[in-house]
Amino acid sequence: MSRLFFSPQMMRSFLGGLFILLAFSAGARADTLSASVDRDTISLQETLTLTLRFYAQTSDSPDLTLLQKDFDILNTQQSNQMRVINGDMESFTDWRIALAPKRVGTLEIPSFTIEGASSDAIPITVESQNRAPQNASSDVFVDVKVSKDSVYVQEQILFTIRLYTSVNLNGAEMTPLELPDALVVDLGENQYQTNINGRQHIVVERVYSIFPQHSGELIIPSLTYNVSVRSGQRDPWSDPFGNRRNNLLRLRTEEQRVNVNVAPAQFSGQDWLPAKDLQLTEHWSTGTERLKVGEPVTRTITITADGLTAGQLTPLSLPAVDGLTFYPDQPQNDDQTSNKGVKGSRIETLAIIPNRSGKFTLPAMRVNWWDTESQEMKTATLPAKTVQVEDALGNITPDPLPVPPVENPPETTPINTDMESTTPDIRVVNVAPVWLIVTALVLGFTTLLFAWLYWQARRELRAIHSFYIAEKTQDHANETAAWNELKRAAANKDYPATRTAIIHWAQAHWQDPQLQSLQAIAERSNNDALRAQLKKLDEILYRGDAGSDWDSSELVQEINNYRRQKHHRQKQQDSLAPLYKS
Template structure:
């Protein structure tokens, strides 16, 4: 009985070992990272060294670190996981470092099993060595500082709040939220935890940073914040449940801070959005080369504005003039706020689809974006130079210089039974040409055939009703597609400018999008949205299909833009945004 139990256990151990070996690459990557790159001389930082394999005995050589840092701690963590048959494993060494000097310090490249990490640059600044000296007898105290004491209206300053403690904190800790009247406040990242030497004694530190953008000039008051927690009432080396019963509450409070906010400078250009930033970049990229365009083709121009010290909501759109012979379809702008140790960097991205309507040379004028450099105190402009593009003639485009044929015939697939002749203008008078006798005979024959067809239809309808059959037209087959797959097929049809495929794929996508199973015509699909521009556009699609006009007469790029907007609006309505709350501070 013991032997039967031992054999499966041995097999299990062997399989686990094989999995670990299979998860170890021939050359495991060795990566170094830090929790902070800007610290003061009295603070510590954590260096994490990661290798993509399991390591139980050997460890990296950390001797090169001792030249610039004191090594205060070193711990190892190994992880192994399997997801969908794919195995991953790694080992982390977390090293606590204290810098020996101020200034720019480089964590050198470290080696492990033939792999070398990248060096990391650290900025060690002068710290207040007497921080909290008046409160050094208190187990918990707070310190606040501003990156700038005097700023312009809407300019950003960073408030750094540090909570020092020299005893063990037990239970939950909390910090009152920061609310500043007349200013926009955003927390930068998560709460940081490290150690700092204060008056020769090592303290634990919680650090929280806030970006503050005042919206009014004058003196702004940043109110005090309160931190509450509990400390053990006596010495308890086990830190168990009973120590919680003997805990006593502790509270610390920061001081109010006055901030001087200056108005907009008088020399700033009038009627120009006020943009005070420490740096601003304007860049562009194209979905494809604009020099390879043909008339009727589309290309997407993406403009990106990044402003250090401003939120994305403060950035106005780029002003682009109208260009003759070029249709523009702007997408909804994407805004993003990026947090960093120096504050918020606002990022605004604008994508514009450009469709030239005829061949020739076109010049996209210079793009200028005016802003105020808070570092130099000067007005500056981010500039994109003018771009000249040459548009080649389209394959089927009829330009005004080309002769327009008297009649056009558009050959469609056999699956369509609709006549492809140019439609008759029912409002125009009929002109007599030659004898009318053949025309009268043809009209009588067609009328007779129409009556026979009508009779057969009524008879067939009665039979189907009597048999209990559904007499409604057959819906457009959805091919069991998901909405995303149907949208991708519609996009492909628009890019190919295949009008028949566009029609069929739109009906299928509309059924998937609106969860309708009985769509069988383009007009029904259009009516399911209640979108007037979309209905007009699809009406022009029908006319282009059956009128014999050139395919370039239909604006497939605009259809793509409208459909994309509908999907984005639907996605936003489905999302359930939740309020962001601060994570509790846990020691």
């Protein structure tokens, strides 16, 4: 195997080019400003959080006076971050602004401008006095809400649990929601303020998506909140937690019941897909007007459903087309979650290799689904697609023309029977034996066939090997960048940033975007020492104790030990023979 040697000058050039590439990728989304809110429908007594993100580092700040017409600004936080996603470096600046509405109605968060980039305006619906939950007179209480009391099987239910407190808390822990006959997806936790009966409360809200798997009655059991309450007055916004004497409370939610119906008789589709919306989209790696024989082209088909997980989306039916060979890749599933539910997507990628020139039509694709809003069956469609394939000379074989029917019989030629008047025409032709011709043709065809098969196999092996190496390198780069981000946050004793960095690292380490909390990471690690350190960090964050003397180096060391174990196992796997020798 040959080796490559780099001179110092070549190495400097390479590193310089790499720096320029990273800088270009970091600036690919520069001059972009986005705006988002955690909730777009609130009551007059509640608060919301506005997040502005500028995709670059900047010293400018948004003009927040534009908000003062309709909102009171309660708190503002700014942060600068840098991360690597799928090999692309991304740098951005965030502003998080806590807002309280001034009036009832449809308010608007205006558009902001930073360095020439503008964000979109966001409408906010503000309702009048919110419904006071039961036990609202208590200092600490819980309330639950179910989005629907009657659904179809596998239809999404939003289950919301809210913990209200008007006093100082030192911690709160809820028993996990487990349902044997349903799929449960944790959509995350959110905090805001509200005013109930003239008293200011902090609300800790957690939302779950529930997908019942069987018809009948679904029972959501009573859940227990273990709350540690400390005495003394406090500012509910700036210091919701503390370290004083604690009183323990056990708060229980009410049991909820939901009627689950079978799929309606009006649905005639092959697979039952209840959703708010479902879309089919496609993308081609190149134009389809002039494809080449033997050159692959990639077709990517994405099915996206609002109200379904990616695991509920079934594979698409891909009919064969004469003249085209299909090589399907492993499908990719992705779930996007918010407090409004789950949006799942299934991405199917096909490598298509034309075997001959001509015009080919890929038939239309259709997916029937049930609209849970309008209560009717709908069909998502990808129209038929015609591709043109040319040969090596740039020619496209036309469609064969129909053979016209014979209308009149052919004229007959009279036969001369006068042997004496006929001049004989004698030709001598030397013809090779038939078996020799057939043997030569068979040998030539066999040689060409084996040569073509060898070339195709070697080409596919190289492509598979290159894809494997690139994918492994990319995963390692993502995990390494997340690890460096984790170490920086821990060294700065920025515990919220450390928590975020640990989640990013865990998602890259296990290749699982569903890891959204420290508790989930601790369970996934199956490591007692790491689990104890993650629990300590969670407790500090829940108390809001930013000035804690906790030494995060032990947590960093435990994570580093876990990484080394994986890298050791990976080296043992890499010691196997390569796919092919170069």
